[in-house]
Amino acid sequence: MxxxxxxxxxxxxxxxxxxxxxxxxxxxxxxxxxxxxxxxxSDGGPGFLDVLERALDGEMIATIVGDPLGREVPAGVLLVGAEGERTAYVESAQAAGLHLLAASERDPAVTTSYGVGQLLLAAREAGAKRVVVGLGGSGTNDGGAGLLAALGAGPPEHLARGGLALRDLGPDALAGLDRVQAEWAGIEIVAATDVDNPLLGLQGASAVFGPQKGASPQLAQDLEGALGHYADRVWRFGPPRTDLLTGTPRRLDKEPGAGAAGGLGFALFVLGAHRRSGVDLVLDAVxxxxxxxxxxxxxxxxxxxxxxxxxxxxxxxxxxxxxxxxxxxxxxxxxxxxxxxxxxxxxxxxxxxxxxxxxxxxxxxxxxxxxxxxxxxxxxxxxxx
CATH class of the missing domain: 3.40.50.10350 (Glycerate kinase; domain 1)
Structure with missing residues (x-):
């Protein structure tokens, strides 16, 4: 048998x-x-890179990024393909994973996805024209604001202080977002998600996954409000794209997968990413x-x-x-x-x-x-x- x-x-x-x-x-x-x-x-969460490294003929590039509390941790970028056509695979959990935090440190009010942005920068610097980001197992709930800060969309002191701080974002907090979008326009980004939840609402990142990351019921509600305010600021500097079928603006916060990894999916969609099931991607690779x-x-x-x-x-x-x-x-x-x-x-x-x-x-x-x-x-x- x-x-x-x-x-x-x-x-x-x-x-x-x-x-x-x-x-x-x-x-x-x-x-x-x-x-x-x-x-x-793996479905895009912890182990994503290990599985793909065994299945694909690629080169692992070592790097150092910040963890959810800003401490330096080792991470990697898997490069596959010839120069000029390289695909880079990154695992968001290497920088924002819940497993990087002790039980007493799990607090989505203050954890940041800044290190995931550092991984994207490492992938681009390595010459990747396509970046596949595995999403899952995160200890953050900041809507990817930290990621956008690492790319230069706004000051880290405003965007990389955790999910709760987003409720205090001023009108110019994302003034660099349009420039960041232009810089990444020539790179295909794939959000390999393990879930199809939106950013906000009863099935959103804060309500569904916040408690797993240490959020009390009250904190989950507060994070929901903070992410809503953050999404509004994003629209100010990065207007939503138009749906080709209906001609109406696309609400990226409602896109399936926008709530993945504490809202990292949303930030990637803002950069122009398209979604693919993480498990389907891995199953095809093996x-x-x-x-x-x-x-x-x-x-x-x-x-x-x-x-x-x-x-x-x-x-x-x-x-x-x-x-x-x-x-x-x-x-x-x-x-x-x-x-x-x-x-x-x-x-x-x-x-x-x-x-x-x-x-x-x-x-x-x-x-x-x-x-x-x-x-x-x-x-x-x-x-x-």
Missing amino acids: HVVIAPDCFTGTLTATQAAEAMAAGWAQTAPGDVLTLVPL GFRDLCAAADLVVTGEGSFDWQSLRGKVVTGVAQRALATATPAIVIAGRVLVGRREAMGVGLSGMYAVAADPAQEEAAFADPVGTLRARAARVARTWSP
């Missing part, structure tokens, strides 16, 4: 590679005769359809299989690719919060939780490799002949 093991990272505990290796070890323990192909994946066609079973996984998983995440992308080749797909997750009907609706044939109750969750966090390996071993008894 040929089994493709293709998980995302288990956020906060295991990288995608570590998860794939743990699942494979458990599976092999029960079904040593099975052929296992390990394909760690040749996932062919892998599914050659397999008898696909096993994917992530830390929490919940309602967000149904909106552009790795598990759903894997299930749909497997469904296209009539290959059964199952998910092993740290916890499962999705009903069987919803899981079957995206193409999954089975769901298996590592932790079914709080006591088991504590054990899983204490030994993520061991508990995931043990769960995979039990699942193999069901699926391997």
Whole structure:
């Protein structure tokens, strides 16, 4: 039996590679005769660059950028293609990732995406004509204002002080935005997003993802107001483009993916970016359809299989690719919060939780490799002949 093991990272505990290796070890323990192909994946969040570096023939350029609190951290830009036609891949989480912050430091009121702008500058300086930005796993909620500050759209002391400070933006805070847009007009920018949320509203960045980053209900409301004020300032210096079909102005804050990574999607759209599903981009890069066609079973996984998983995440992308080749797909997750009907609706044939109750969750966090390996071993008894 040929089994493709293709998980995302288990956020906060295991990288995608570590998860794939743990699942494979458990599976092999029960079904040593099975052929296992390990394909760690990402949807644009943490691990995006690692996955693409393995799949693409490119050169990794090392650089130093600021983290969400302005501290220097190592990062990379993956360059692919010949000079003059280079595509640069960057991972926003390397500069703005939640994993860069201790639990006590998680405060979207003050965290900034300035370092992501530094990554874009590094990509342009390396000669890239196309920049693909993986979005996901951020610890920021500043609408990409910090990114725009790094590119020169306005003073960092106004734009790079976190999401809450945006409520105090003056009328000239983005006076350099039109110049920045002109500078980047000749570079294709792709926003590889893991979600399709808008910037504002009940499904927006602050309301949906703010709490994950440390925002209280009151702070989430305050951030919503601050981002609304910021979006208004953006229109003053960077008028919205016209929709070619309707002739009406495009509201970039309402575009699917504008709320990705705390609103980084919105800032990229302001620069002229177009959106692509991060998981689809990664699955194409690794040749996932062919892998599914050659397999008898696909096993994917992530830390929490919940309602967000149904909106552009790795598990759903894997299930749909497997469904296209009539290959059964199952998910092993740290916890499962999705009903069987919803899981079957995206193409999954089975769901298996590592932790079914709080006591088991504590054990899983204490030994993520061991508990995931043990769960995979039990699942193999069901699926391997």
